[in-house]
Amino acid sequence: MLQRRELIAAGIGLLTLRNTSAANQPPLAVFGATARSGRVIIAQALERGYDITGLARSPHKLDIDHPRLQLVKGDIRDVASLEAALDGDEVVICMIGYPTPKDPTQEIGEVDLYTVMARNLITAMTNQGNRRLIIASSTGVETRVGRDAAAPASANPTDMWRFNARYLYADMADMEEMLLGSSLDTVILRPGFMVEEPARNDLKFSTSGDTPPARVVTYEDFADFVLAQVDSNEFVGRPVSIYSDMIMDPAAELKKFQEKMRQQSQQPQ
Numbered sequence: 279m280l281q282r283r284e285l286i287a288a289g290i291g292l293l294t295l296r297n298t299s300a301a302n303q304p305p306l307a308v309f310g311a312t313a314r315s316g317r318v319i320i321a322q323a324l325e326r327g328y329d330i331t332g333l334a335r336s337p338h339k340l341d342i343d344h345p346r347l348q349l350v351k352g353d354i355r356d357v358a359s360l361e362a363a364l365d366g367d368e369v370v371i372c373m374i375g376y377p378t379p380k381d382p383t384q385e386i387g388e389v390d391l392y393t394v395m396a397r398n399l400i401t402a403m404t405n406q407g408n409r410r411l412i413i414a415s416s417t418g419v420e421t422r423v424g425r426d427a428a429a430p431a432s433a434n435p436t437d438m439w440r441f442n443a444r445y446l447y448a449d450m451a452d453m454e455e456m457l458l459g460s461s462l463d464t465v466i467l468r469p470g471f472m473v474e475e476p477a478r479n480d481l482k483f484s485t486s487g488d489t490p491p492a493r494v495v496t497y498e499d500f501a502d503f504v505l506a507q508v509d510s511n512e513f514v515g516r517p518v519s520i521y522s523d524m525i526m527d528p529a530a531e532l533k534k535f536q537e538k539m540r541q542q543s544q545q546p547q
């Protein structure tokens with residue numbers, strides 16, 4: 279099957295490809311198509327009739343096959359691959375993130391993924407003429423400790439995580455600042471801890487920067503909130519935190535994680 283870019287290069291108009299899309303919906307470019315959130319966003323967006331370009335380092339990992347989904351290979355560190363995925367009319371949804379740590383009790387070193395992402399998104403979207411960016415950050419930026427912190431505030435798992443992930447959240451906060459200082463229409467979403475469970479329809483949001491900590495959000499509810507931002511100006515330019523009343527138990531999550539790692543280590547290579 280010809281790729282969308284090849285069709286365009288061959289002079290075949292986008293209308294041909296997009297004629298099944300619901301009226302007046304902009305096409306979407308989902309960067310991070312293989313992310314847990316990216317997959318759910320793509321599935322929900324297809325149900326709603328959007329045309330989607332999904333970008334991933336390994337597109338074959340995405341097991342969704344649909345005539346309105348074009349998958350392209352790309353890396354957020356490679357501006358040319360981002361530009362090649364964009365035509366200028368898409369709303370860009372970026373769910374790319376730092377890989378889940380192998381052990382949350384271990385310190386994460388210097389992170390530059392989020393600031394590189396911000397720089398490359400600004401460059402690629404500006405060059406291609408895309409205006410709107412919807413991107414994931416985290417409620418963790420609100421409670422982050424400084425890069426220069428010497429030790430965790432206490433030995434409880436929440437304080438350990440804040441300390442161990444301080445470079446990650448510092449880089450995320452820098453990303454937010456870069457995007458808000460750019461000329462893009464940026465919607466920054468800060469979800470709480472996300473889980474792969476059915477929708478609960480219980481989302482709350484806050485723009486005050488003091489979101490209640492350790493709250494759980496389902497990927498399904500988050501994806502619904504993301505898609506609501508495609509044509510809403512409510513949160514353009516002001517980061518919004520997304521949470522629920524369900525409280526995560528950090529000690530229990532750590533136990534679950536350690537059990538998962540133990541099981542994986544017992545599996546044959």
Ligand SMILES: NC(=O)c1ccc[n+]([C@@H]2O[C@H](COP(=O)([O-])OP(=O)(O)OC[C@H]3O[C@@H](n4cnc5c(N)ncnc54)[C@H](OP(=O)(O)O)[C@@H]3O)[C@@H](O)[C@H]2O)c1
Pocket residue numbers: 310311312313314315316334335336339352353354355373374375376377378414415416417468469470471472473
């Ligand atoms: N999960 C949570 O509880 C949570 C909470 C708060 C905020 N967030 C943030 O929300 C966003 C989405 O989270 P998630 O849980 O859906 O993510 P995820 O499942 O951990 O997936 C991360 C994605 O980023 C991609 N990626 C990493 N480096 C890349 C690069 N250089 N170029 C292209 N793709 C790259 C990975 O691709 P590969 O498949 O190629 O590795 C993967 O698809 C992230 O920014 C995360 O930090 C997550």
